[in-house]
Amino acid sequence: NAGVIQTPRHKVTGKGQEATLWCEPISGHSAVFWYRQTIVQGLEFLTYFRNQAPIDDSGMPKERFSAQMPNQSHSTLKIQSTQPQDSAVYLCASSLGDRNTGQLYFGEGSKLTVL
Amino acid sequence: DAKTTQPDSMESTEGETVHLPCSHATISGNEYIYWYRQVPLQGPEYVTHGLQQNTTNSMAFLAIASDRKSSTLILPHVSLRDAAVYHCILRGSGGSNYKLTFGKGTLLTVTP
Numbered sequence: 001n002a003g004v005i006q007t008p009r010h011k012v013t014g015k016g017q018e019a020t021l022w023c024e025p026i027s028g029h030s031a032v033f034w035y036r037q038t039i040v041q042g043l044e045f046l047t048y049f050r051n052q053a054p055i056d057d058s059g060m061p062k063e064r065f066s067a068q069m070p071n072q073s074h075s076t077l078k079i080q081s082t083q084p085q086d087s088a089v090y091l092c093a094s095s096l097g098d099r100n101t102g103q104l105y106f107g108e109g110s111k112l113t114v115l
Numbered sequence: 116d117a118k119t120t121q122p123d124s125m126e127s128t129e130g131e132t133v134h135l136p137c138s139h140a141t142i143s144g145n146e147y148i149y150w151y152r153q154v155p156l157q158g159p160e161y162v163t164h165g166l167q168q169n170t171t172n173s174m175a176f177l178a179i180a181s182d183r184k185s186s187t188l189i190l191p192h193v194s195l196r197d198a199a200v201y202h203c204i205l206r207g208s209g210g211s212n213y214k215l216t217f218g219k220g221t222l223l224t225v226t227p
Contacts, residue, residue, distance in 0.1 A: 004158075031213065043159070043217035056213070091158045102149050102206045104215065106158025 002026075004107035006092050012113045013082050021077045021110045025094030032075050033104060034067055035091040043091070049075060050097075082114045119203045124222040127193050135188040135221055137203030142183050145208045149215065150177065150188050152199040159202065159217070162188065190223075198225040 005024040013019050025032050034046040036059075046059040049069045057067065064082075069075040079086055089111045093104040120138040127133045139148065150162040163170055163177045165186070170177045176189040190197055202220040206212055 033213075042219060045214050045216070048213055050213075093158065102147055102164060102215065103161050104151075104159075105161070108156070109158050 004092055004094055004105050006090075006107035006110050008110060009108065010111045010113070012115065014115055015083060016081050019079045019082050019086075019112055019114075021079075021090050021092075021112070023075045023077070023092030023107060024073060025075065025092070026105055027073070028096070029094035029105070030072075030097045031095045032069060033093040033095075034075070034077050035093065035106075037089045037091060037109070038087075046077070046090075079112070082112070084114045087112055087114045119205060119218060121201075121203050121218065121221045123219065124224065126224045126226070128226050129194055130192055133190040133193050133197075133223065135190070135201050135203075135223065136185065137187070138185050139203070139205055140184045142205055143207065146205045147208065148177070148179060148183075148186050149204045149206055150175070151202045151204065151215075151217070152197075153202070153220075154199045160199075162201070193223075193225050195225050195227065198223055 004026055007022045011019055030051050032049040035043050036046055037043045047057040047067045048055045052069045064080045067077045089109040091106050091109045093106040095104050147164050147166050149164040151159040152162050153159040162174050163172055165177045165179050178187045200220040200222050202217050204215050
Protein backbone atom coordinates (compact mmCIF):
# COMPACT_ATOMS: atom_id res chain seq x y z
CA ASN A 1 0.00 0.00 0.00
CA ALA A 2 1.81 3.08 -1.26
CA GLY A 3 -0.48 5.50 0.49
CA VAL A 4 -1.81 8.70 -1.03
CA ILE A 5 0.63 10.06 -3.56
CA GLN A 6 0.88 13.77 -4.26
CA THR A 7 2.95 15.47 -6.93
CA PRO A 8 4.83 17.69 -7.11
CA ARG A 9 6.10 17.90 -3.54
CA HIS A 10 7.24 21.46 -4.14
CA LYS A 11 6.17 23.98 -6.74
CA VAL A 12 7.27 27.56 -7.19
CA THR A 13 5.28 29.81 -9.47
CA GLY A 14 5.32 33.45 -10.37
CA LYS A 15 2.35 35.64 -9.59
CA GLY A 16 -0.30 35.21 -12.27
CA GLN A 17 0.87 31.79 -13.43
CA GLU A 18 -1.13 28.58 -13.25
CA ALA A 19 -0.41 25.71 -10.87
CA THR A 20 -1.74 22.18 -11.11
CA LEU A 21 -1.38 19.71 -8.27
CA TRP A 22 -2.00 15.96 -8.61
CA CYS A 23 -3.24 13.39 -6.19
CA GLU A 24 -3.41 9.61 -6.48
CA PRO A 25 -5.69 8.21 -3.77
CA ILE A 26 -5.29 4.81 -2.22
CA SER A 27 -6.69 2.12 -4.51
CA GLY A 28 -10.23 1.21 -3.55
CA HIS A 29 -10.92 4.42 -1.66
CA SER A 30 -14.07 6.13 -2.90
CA ALA A 31 -13.75 9.41 -1.01
CA VAL A 32 -11.14 12.04 -1.90
CA PHE A 33 -10.55 15.30 -0.06
CA TRP A 34 -8.41 18.36 -0.61
CA TYR A 35 -7.25 20.50 2.31
CA ARG A 36 -5.00 23.53 2.50
CA GLN A 37 -2.62 24.26 5.36
CA THR A 38 -0.99 27.54 6.32
CA ILE A 39 0.58 28.68 9.54
CA VAL A 40 -2.02 31.40 9.99
CA GLN A 41 -5.19 29.51 9.05
CA GLY A 42 -4.17 25.97 9.92
CA LEU A 43 -5.84 23.11 8.06
CA GLU A 44 -8.79 24.17 5.92
CA PHE A 45 -11.20 21.97 3.99
CA LEU A 46 -11.36 22.77 0.29
CA THR A 47 -13.37 20.12 -1.56
CA TYR A 48 -14.66 16.55 -1.48
CA PHE A 49 -15.33 13.89 -4.12
CA ARG A 50 -17.24 10.67 -3.61
CA ASN A 51 -17.01 8.00 -6.32
CA GLN A 52 -15.41 10.68 -8.52
CA ALA A 53 -18.43 12.97 -8.25
CA PRO A 54 -17.94 16.44 -6.73
CA ILE A 55 -19.95 16.59 -3.52
CA ASP A 56 -18.83 19.72 -1.73
CA ASP A 57 -16.55 22.52 -2.89
CA SER A 58 -17.61 25.03 -0.27
CA GLY A 59 -14.04 25.58 0.87
CA MET A 60 -12.68 26.45 -2.54
CA PRO A 61 -11.87 30.11 -3.19
CA LYS A 62 -14.12 31.23 -6.01
CA GLU A 63 -13.09 31.82 -9.62
CA ARG A 64 -9.42 30.79 -9.56
CA PHE A 65 -9.57 27.36 -7.91
CA SER A 66 -10.96 24.22 -9.49
CA ALA A 67 -10.72 20.52 -8.73
CA GLN A 68 -11.49 17.52 -10.85
CA MET A 69 -11.48 13.77 -10.53
CA PRO A 70 -11.54 12.37 -14.06
CA ASN A 71 -11.04 8.79 -12.91
CA GLN A 72 -10.83 6.83 -9.68
CA SER A 73 -7.06 6.89 -9.66
CA HIS A 74 -6.35 10.58 -9.64
CA SER A 75 -7.61 14.03 -8.78
CA THR A 76 -6.23 17.43 -9.70
CA LEU A 77 -6.38 20.82 -8.05
CA LYS A 78 -5.80 23.70 -10.41
CA ILE A 79 -5.13 27.28 -9.38
CA GLN A 80 -5.28 29.89 -12.09
CA SER A 81 -3.59 33.26 -11.88
CA THR A 82 -1.82 32.34 -8.65
CA GLN A 83 -1.42 34.99 -5.99
CA PRO A 84 1.06 35.16 -3.08
CA GLN A 85 -1.77 34.40 -0.64
CA ASP A 86 -2.21 31.03 -2.37
CA SER A 87 1.13 29.92 -0.95
CA ALA A 88 0.39 26.96 1.26
CA VAL A 89 0.72 23.21 1.61
CA TYR A 90 -2.07 21.50 -0.27
CA LEU A 91 -3.01 18.13 1.17
CA CYS A 92 -4.96 15.37 -0.48
CA ALA A 93 -6.61 12.63 1.53
CA SER A 94 -8.68 9.56 0.75
CA SER A 95 -10.91 7.24 2.72
CA LEU A 96 -12.90 4.08 2.17
CA GLY A 97 -16.29 5.75 2.07
CA ASP A 98 -19.03 7.33 4.08
CA ARG A 99 -19.05 5.04 7.07
CA ASN A 100 -15.31 5.33 7.44
CA THR A 101 -15.01 8.87 6.13
CA GLY A 102 -13.59 10.08 9.44
CA GLN A 103 -10.54 7.87 8.98
CA LEU A 104 -8.63 9.78 6.36
CA TYR A 105 -5.28 8.89 4.87
CA PHE A 106 -3.33 11.99 3.95
CA GLY A 107 -0.58 12.42 1.43
CA GLU A 108 2.60 14.29 2.27
CA GLY A 109 1.30 17.41 0.60
CA SER A 110 2.34 19.74 -2.20
CA LYS A 111 4.00 22.92 -1.03
CA LEU A 112 3.10 25.79 -3.33
CA THR A 113 5.13 28.98 -3.21
CA VAL A 114 3.91 31.95 -5.23
CA LEU A 115 6.53 34.64 -5.67
CA ASP B 116 -19.34 20.23 14.54
CA ALA B 117 -19.00 20.79 18.26
CA LYS B 118 -15.83 22.42 19.49
CA THR B 119 -12.93 20.80 21.33
CA THR B 120 -10.44 22.34 23.74
CA GLN B 121 -6.89 21.10 24.08
CA PRO B 122 -3.79 22.45 25.82
CA ASP B 123 -1.45 24.25 23.45
CA SER B 124 1.56 22.17 24.42
CA MET B 125 2.81 19.36 26.62
CA GLU B 126 6.26 18.05 27.38
CA SER B 127 7.39 14.51 28.07
CA THR B 128 10.47 12.35 28.32
CA GLU B 129 11.17 9.19 26.35
CA GLY B 130 9.68 6.14 27.96
CA GLU B 131 6.99 8.00 29.85
CA THR B 132 3.27 7.45 29.42
CA VAL B 133 1.64 10.62 28.16
CA HIS B 134 -1.96 11.66 28.76
CA LEU B 135 -3.29 14.17 26.22
CA PRO B 136 -6.58 15.71 27.37
CA CYS B 137 -9.44 16.97 25.22
CA SER B 138 -12.58 18.71 26.41
CA HIS B 139 -15.77 18.57 24.35
CA ALA B 140 -18.52 19.71 26.69
CA THR B 141 -21.12 20.23 23.96
CA ILE B 142 -20.63 16.95 22.12
CA SER B 143 -23.74 15.52 20.49
CA GLY B 144 -24.90 11.95 20.94
CA ASN B 145 -23.95 10.90 17.41
CA GLU B 146 -20.53 12.55 17.32
CA TYR B 147 -17.41 10.43 17.23
CA ILE B 148 -14.13 11.54 18.80
CA TYR B 149 -11.21 11.33 16.40
CA TRP B 150 -7.53 11.83 17.08
CA TYR B 151 -4.97 12.69 14.44
CA ARG B 152 -1.34 13.66 14.75
CA GLN B 153 0.93 15.60 12.45
CA VAL B 154 4.68 15.95 12.26
CA PRO B 155 6.40 18.66 10.20
CA LEU B 156 6.51 18.16 6.44
CA GLN B 157 3.91 15.39 6.53
CA GLY B 158 0.15 15.18 6.34
CA PRO B 159 -1.94 14.35 9.39
CA GLU B 160 -1.96 10.71 10.47
CA TYR B 161 -5.01 8.97 11.90
CA VAL B 162 -4.43 7.73 15.44
CA THR B 163 -7.73 6.43 16.75
CA HIS B 164 -11.38 7.19 17.26
CA GLY B 165 -14.24 6.24 19.53
CA LEU B 166 -17.86 6.92 20.33
CA GLN B 167 -18.53 5.87 23.90
CA GLN B 168 -16.35 2.95 24.89
CA ASN B 169 -12.62 3.18 25.49
CA THR B 170 -10.62 1.96 22.52
CA THR B 171 -7.11 0.72 22.02
CA ASN B 172 -4.88 0.02 19.06
CA SER B 173 -1.18 -0.28 18.37
CA MET B 174 -0.70 3.47 18.61
CA ALA B 175 -2.69 4.61 21.60
CA PHE B 176 -5.42 4.09 24.15
CA LEU B 177 -8.44 6.39 24.04
CA ALA B 178 -10.23 6.88 27.30
CA ILE B 179 -13.67 8.48 27.01
CA ALA B 180 -15.42 9.89 30.03
CA SER B 181 -18.76 8.30 30.91
CA ASP B 182 -20.58 11.59 30.15
CA ARG B 183 -18.54 11.92 26.93
CA LYS B 184 -17.67 15.53 27.73
CA SER B 185 -13.98 14.80 27.73
CA SER B 186 -11.50 12.25 26.49
CA THR B 187 -7.84 11.44 26.97
CA LEU B 188 -5.43 10.01 24.45
CA ILE B 189 -2.90 7.88 26.27
CA LEU B 190 0.44 7.19 24.63
CA PRO B 191 2.40 4.47 26.44
CA HIS B 192 6.18 4.60 26.49
CA VAL B 193 6.59 7.54 24.15
CA SER B 194 9.57 7.78 21.86
CA LEU B 195 11.06 10.70 19.93
CA ARG B 196 8.91 9.64 16.97
CA ASP B 197 5.76 10.46 18.95
CA ALA B 198 6.63 14.15 18.99
CA ALA B 199 3.88 15.79 16.95
CA VAL B 200 0.84 18.03 17.05
CA TYR B 201 -2.12 15.96 18.27
CA HIS B 202 -5.60 16.97 17.13
CA CYS B 203 -8.82 15.99 18.86
CA ILE B 204 -11.73 16.30 16.42
CA LEU B 205 -15.45 15.62 16.61
CA ARG B 206 -17.32 14.22 13.64
CA GLY B 207 -20.97 13.33 13.36
CA SER B 208 -22.06 10.02 11.91
CA GLY B 209 -23.83 9.82 8.59
CA GLY B 210 -22.84 10.53 5.02
CA SER B 211 -23.25 14.29 5.29
CA ASN B 212 -20.70 14.59 8.10
CA TYR B 213 -17.56 14.17 6.05
CA LYS B 214 -15.60 17.26 6.97
CA LEU B 215 -12.92 17.12 9.62
CA THR B 216 -12.36 20.49 11.25
CA PHE B 217 -8.85 20.72 12.63
CA GLY B 218 -8.01 23.11 15.44
CA LYS B 219 -4.53 24.03 16.64
CA GLY B 220 -4.09 20.82 18.62
CA THR B 221 -1.54 20.03 21.30
CA LEU B 222 2.14 20.19 20.47
CA LEU B 223 3.77 17.24 22.22
CA THR B 224 7.49 17.60 22.79
CA VAL B 225 9.50 14.50 23.68
CA THR B 226 13.01 14.83 25.09
CA PRO B 227 15.59 12.04 25.32
